[in-house]
Amino acid sequence: MRKRLLLHICCAPDGVYIPEKLSEDYEVICYFYNPNIFPKEEYEKRKSEMERVAKLKGYKLVVGEYNFQDFVKRAEKLYYLPEKSARCDFCIAMRLEDSARKAKEMGCDVFATVLTVSPHKDFERINELGEKIAERYGVNYLPSNFKKNDGFKRSVEEGKRLNLYRQDYCGCESSLVYRRMFKDAESRDTVFLFYGERVGIYDLDSVKRFLERNNCLTGFVFYKEEPTENVLRYAYELRLFVEPFSKLDWRKRIFEKKGKKVEILKLTDIANRDIFLDPC
Ligand code: SF4
Helix, strand or coil, rough: CEEEEEEECHHHHHHHHHHHCCCCCCCEEEEEECCCCHHHHHHHHHHHHHHHHHHHHHHHHECCCCCHHHHHHHHHHHHCCCCCCHHHHHHHHHHHHHHHHHHHHHHCCEEEHHHHCHHHHHHHHHHHHHHHHHHHHCECCCCCCCCCHHHHHHHHHHHHHCCCCCCCCCCCCCHHHHHHHHHHHHHHEEEEEEEECCCCCCCCCHHHHHHHHHHCCCCEEEEEEHHHHHHHHHHHHHEEEEEEEHHHHHHHHHHHHHEEEEEEEEEHHHHHHHHHHHHC
């Protein structure tokens, strides 16, 4: 008899091909559980697309609770952090934990997640979290790297074939804010990249004023010395990207490839110019 596997699904494009693949070895039950998705309309859209896939493909699908307030209560404090940080760890662990609980409740032998099909996610970290949670719940976890062996490519192709809705941000409010910021930067002819040894609150104010004078909503600030938590929080409030200096060249190439003019400015120069322009 085949083992029963509860497969956590984050969205239809990622959940379109993997269940079919796993069905060769398991009796698969898909579990759509994603209280991180913001706003509610987006959640409904992603859920109904997965329901459509399940119907078309004959997948067994269970939909979890959309306990968004629980997610926000704990994750909101981490919104200012970039992707692949403690915020994502918490978000992924929350979904895996509920999947483990559900697997146990449904008498499944093992659980897994399609999150590892995404090239934007760290599959090793996801598996690490999955193993720890499995131990706590006394249920087995299937470690995976579903993007391997053309897994991601096949998911994309199948998604296209079925004309599935493919979102352009990960899911939470913070990822939506960052996506909008990025789109704004992309929509300008010139993208501003700022750099400095240390980044402080005053530097961010100067950068913001500089951007406003140039009709931009956002810019990228690169630091050599890790900024304080307050600085990172303030940057998020001001809608500025703050990244390590090692990423500057990479960012520059991304925008240049898109045909943008990239201006690289020193934070100290901006601050001095700012004092001169705005002596009050
Ligand atoms: S970026 Fe994605 S994984 Fe990270 S917290 Fe937001 S929704 Fe969760």
